[in-house]
Amino acid sequence: MSVKKNTVSFSVIRRLPRYYRFLGDLLASGVGRISSKELAERMHLTASQIRQDLNCFGGFGQQGYGYNIHQLHREIGKIIGVDHDLQAILIGAGNLGQAIATHMHFEKRGFTLTGIFDCDAQKVGRQVAGLQVQHSDDLSAFCAQRHPTIAILCIPKTAAAQVAESLVELGITGFWNFSHYDLRVDHKNVVVENVHLGDSLLTLCYQATHNIHTPDFL
Structure with missing residues (x-):
């Protein structure tokens, strides 16, 4: 529609x-x-x-x-676009990145996870969610060949802005950002969804501390 x-x-x-x-x-x-x-x-x-x-x-x-x-x-x-099969890559194969890759069921939500990358040599080569973790140095060649459009960031917040800028140059147009950094990418047609799990937990803390009933969804 x-x-x-x-x-x-x-x-x-x-x-x-x-x-x-x-x-x-x-x-x-x-x-x-x-x-x-x-x-x-x-x-x-x-x-x-x-x-x-x-x-x-x-x-x-x-x-x-x-x-x-x-x-x-x-x-x-x-309407959401779950039938579009957006090609995604995940940057950062730490505990959070591995959990997201393993449990998110991307294929049910309009995505296919095609690559996982990390700069830590100890993580490179491991199997996560059926994919072998590749070194971040291989990102450029991978993007040139596979043309992913979505990047999931599970990296330190100090690296988020620079990594995102580099990924935009490689053709990434959407970011799902878990880096604890409010990412803004000032490029036309590039979208960002910042996810702050800690903020959600702090909201729960406030409501539990003050005995406030969770409001209905708006």
Whole structure:
């Protein structure tokens, strides 16, 4: 389904993966259709919010019938782009990098992990998630041959900006950044998703300390 660029708010975009996950769970449970009210109760949203979100991408559901879960899950997947098979590389084969490579199931989320790189000679040559860790010196040749577009950064924050700049020159247009550094790449058509696991833990700490109930997802 065609959506004009920049016409959908980022808050709606942030909710799309959650819709996709909940609908996938319903499919796995054998549920064939659901009303906006029932889906809202499961997701702790309002039925109006769900209808508004989905109307950003066209008409889904039928009055008195609800949503065909298989169809809606497929359409949201297309909107997100899980059928695009984006080629990704992972930089940093430490504990976090290995965990992400092994457990993230990239193929279910629109990606194929094609290479893992590290500058530590002790990690080079190891097998991680079916891939052999390569030396960072081989990145240029690898990118010239395989043309990945996404880089996952599991490297020290002191190296993030320089590594990202080098990767942009090698054709990388998207970063999933775990480096504990708020990465900004000032290049047209290059996107960044900064992930700060520590921030999430500190948010939990605050809520537990002050006995604050977790709010519904916005």
